[in-house]
Amino acid sequence: MIELSAQVILLDIEGTTSSIDFVHKTMFPFARERVSGFVDKNWGESMLEECIALLTKDLGHETAQDWLKPETDHVQTVVDTVVGMIDNDVKATGLKHMQGIIWKEGFHSGELVAHLYEDTAPALARWKAAGKDLRIYSSGSVAAQKLFFGHSVVGDLLDLFSAHYDTTTGSKKETASYEKIATDCRVDAREIVFISDVPAELDAAAAAGMQTVLSIRPGNAAVENVDHYQSVGSFEELQVT
Numbered sequence: 001m002i003e004l005s006a007q008v009i010l011l012d013i014e015g016t017t018s019s020i021d022f023v024h025k026t027m028f029p030f031a032r033e034r035v036s037g038f039v040d041k042n043w044g045e046s047m048l049e050e051c052i053a054l055l056t057k058d059l060g061h062e063t064a065q066d067w068l069k070p071e072t073d074h075v076q077t078v079v080d081t082v083v084g085m086i087d088n089d090v091k092a093t094g095l096k097h098m099q100g101i102i103w104k105e106g107f108h109s110g111e112l113v114a115h116l117y118e119d120t121a122p123a124l125a126r127w128k129a130a131g132k133d134l135r136i137y138s139s140g141s142v143a144a145q146k147l148f149f150g151h152s153v154v155g156d157l158l159d160l161f162s163a164h165y166d167t168t169t170g171s172k173k174e175t176a177s178y179e180k181i182a183t184d185c186r187v188d189a190r191e192i193v194f195i196s197d198v199p200a201e202l203d204a205a206a207a208a209g210m211q212t213v214l215s216i217r218p219g220n221a222a223v224e225n226v227d228h229y230q231s232v233g234s235f236e237e238l239q240v241t
């Protein structure tokens with residue numbers, strides 16, 4: 001059992017509150033399988049045209065006509081391009097945008113339900129009841145974080161959180177990002193506990209003055225100098241007073 005004293009608990013998602021597998025083995029395949037139906041159904045709609053405009057930029061073209069040649073099947077070209085980008089793990093704005101819309105539909109319809117470790121929701125409730133200020137810092141966009149916690153295996157948990165941060169605050173491996181978050185929390189950084197599965201993130205948070213806890217969960221990457229960190233395998237092992 002680790003006992004810490006802090007006012008704010010700042011949590012990572014993947015590998016901390018939820019399994020990394022859910023994102024990679026459920027969310028990404030979910031979007032990939034639905035690209036074809038999505039493009040077909042929404043062809044001609046402004047929402048899809050916005051996606052295509054972003055993809056056009058991602059692909060380095062000036063206009064959509066540059067890659068959607070008149071003699072080709074445009075629907076199929078867009079589908080093949082997007083699926084190809086997913087399979088090659090391309091980091092592209094248009095792709096992210098389209099995936100985000102497909103995930104949103106999935107969470108709203110109930111086809112997608114966000115994974116949480118069994119101890120996550122009880123711990124959040126316990127910390128909240130103890131008066132702790134709970135916040136999320138994830139590389140997933142704030143909009144995606146809200147979809148995730150708004151449609152979890154135990155229902156809508158959004159009321160538990162007082163703020164969400166993503167990479168628009170800065171990289172999770174930069175100390176400046178944690179300094180910004182501490183300022184936003186209006187407490188001394190020492191009053192914040194940051195929990196994550198990634199040592200480089202913990203190091204950056206510690207350099208900003210935060211307390212840190214390493215999350216060790218099934219499926220997480222092995223940590224080399226694990227003894228350097230205080231760690232938990234479940235939130236049941238962490239008491240924050």
Ligand SMILES: [Mg+2]
Pocket residue numbers: 012013014015016196197198
């Ligand atoms: Mg993580």
